[in-house]
Amino acid sequence: MSQSTATPSTVKLSDFRLQHRLRVRWAEVDLQKVVFNPHYLTYFDIAVTQYWRELALPYELTLQELEGDLFVKKASLEYNGSAHFDETLTVCLRCERVGNSSMSFKGAIFRDSKALILAEIVYVFVHAVQKVPKPIPAELKSLLTHYEAGEEITRLRLGSWKELRADALGVRQDVFVREQGVPNHMEEDELDESSDHVVLYNALNLPIATARLIAPSPGVSSPTCKIGRMAVRRDLRGTHWGSKVLTALERVARERHVKNLSLHAQMQAQGFYAKHHYVTLGEPFEEAGIVHIEMQKVL
Helix, strand or coil, X not given: CCCCCCCXXXXXXXXXXXXEEEECCHHHECCCCCECCCHHHHHHHHHHHHHHHHCCCCHHHHHHHHCEEEEEEEEEEEECCCCCCCCEEEEXXXXXXXXXXXXXXXXXXXXXXXXXXXEEEEEEEEECCCCCECCCCHHHHHHHHHHHCCCCCCXXXXXXXXXXXXXXXHHHHHHHHHHCCXXXXXXXXXXXXXXXXXXXXXXXXXEEEXXXXXXXXXXXXXXXXXXXXXXXXXXXXXXXXXXXXXXXXXXXXXXXXXXXXXXXXXXHHHHHHHHCCCEEEEEEEEECCEEEEEEEEEC
């Protein structure tokens, strides 16, 4: 990562790996009918949250693991244009420098290809209790560097239930049991032993997503396998981590010459699977107290 001097005319969308789109709400415009200037800081704060999701780092849990906290040292904005109600903006962020205990971000807010707002935000990493600066952990420095270089920052592991049970079950219990209220005794079943499992890990080796591929019963000839128990940590949804898990199991299915994949999608996830070319079959039904819909994909 290198420092640069940016002007509105030289800043481009392609300068940023993190690009987050949002729409201006009525409550955010002032009497001049443009976005009230402090709201741009809120837009950048939203982008910071999305940046951590793109790093596959649950913000609060990560800081606990690193025994630290982040304080804003500096936040400056340069206004070069105004956004209006109902316009769609692209809020961009890039980690420009990582020092001993501080990290600097450059940001820009675009309307189409025009940079309206430029930003500089500096964070200081501090001791979790004493609130004094401390060195940024090496693993966080490394992750920021790899992310901005466009490199892969997560690790997929495929394996058996015996190999992945602890990590897969941990994610499933967080999502299905604690978040959605599914009874704990239902979360692990006899199909786990005979299924292929995948777990996605972040740079700190924390499991963040999982799913399983259920093969036909022994002795049963079927061109269809079923995907189930797909779960992504709540604080990391809205990125592409679910897609990585899903496509990993699809690759396994193709290698085994499976012709069709089926799944029971929760209704709020129907759109996600539709983007991956799964089609709806039949009518909604209830499973474990949650409304589902059957979906299928031809490989």
